[in-house]
Amino acid sequence: MRSIVGLWRWRKNPLRRGTDLLEAWVALVAALLLALATPATGWICGSRINSSLQHTVRLQREERHRTTVVVTGPPKEHHHNAFDAESATDHEGGSRVLATWSAVDGTRRTGTLTAPGRRVTPGATFTIWTDPRGKPVKGPMNGDWARLNGMMAGAATTLVAAVLVELLRRLVLWRLVRRRYSRLDRAWAKAGPDWGRTGAGS
Template sequence: MRTVVGLWRWRRNPLRRGTDLAEAWVALTAVLLLALATPVVGWLGGKRVDAALRETARVQHEQRHRTSALVVSRTPRRALPAFDAESATEQNMGTRVVATWRAPDGTARGGTVPTPLRTPRAGDTFTIWADAQGRYVRAPMNAEAGRVHAALAGLGFATLGAGLIEGVRRLIVWRLVQRRYQRLDRAWTETGPDWGRTGAGS
């Protein structure tokens, strides 16, 4: 709001100072940068993050493999719902079970893993993801999650750019105000001793 108000300093006024005009130019420049540069920065930043996440998702899909797991037994404790940063959703991990599965090379693997089955029993099967060594891993990042993270990153870059522009504007205006006060102090120093004296410059 102050930035927009600063534009009014352009109006013709016999009391307008040079710093007032400079402040108006600073305000106009800040408004243009906020309107034009900030969206561009956000878009470019989001695009870079999106490209990086796409590459991450591609690598994860290459390194992680679906496999079928066989329930051996249930564990006594139930896994709590968790937010999966790679899928951008809250997943109910369900019950943790002791299961066995096959690694990509065909060797047997086993361990305690979460299952989406509501009431798993010994002998039930479900799908899990495993890495190249056959160890249990989370599902690879999906396209939707990548878009969400890229959009949030773009918004963050835009917000950071807007904050930087506003910070620079405030710093420049602060310097202009300081210069204005310095000139006022010098003028007062020159005029002050004679203030109120009869015939002193009047």
């Protein structure tokens, strides 16, 4: 951790400048932020995202239902349907078939679905997820997947926060160095013209 390097400037030294002490404070604050604030920020962000995703998981599990589909034959239409991530079934890459299934309220539904496997004969069955109206949808989100995404978001937030702290520390130190050079230039300009002159006290 490079911010710790500036802590040596806490030492008492007659040559220590005011900017040296300020640099030590900056290093201390940056070290505390990196050790405490950035992990806390990542944990809070990850927890909130995980909580939101877990809420979505619970809602989807309540609203989506698994049902059995019976294949009745090949699809009537032959045109290509646009992909809809929300209404697609979990059998992508299979064959398109005409099938019937029951909604939650018991009403019969008929439509074209993607069945698992390349060769599906009439009478074959497979399962899909449907919404309360009986429309095929993706299966509910997995709780472990939601938890993993929360952890990844928390880690990413921690990393971003640490980078921002380090960039801010470097910016402050850059300003301090500029101030030191400015003071040195003024002192040099004031004392320089008298160097080597007779009776100038040099």
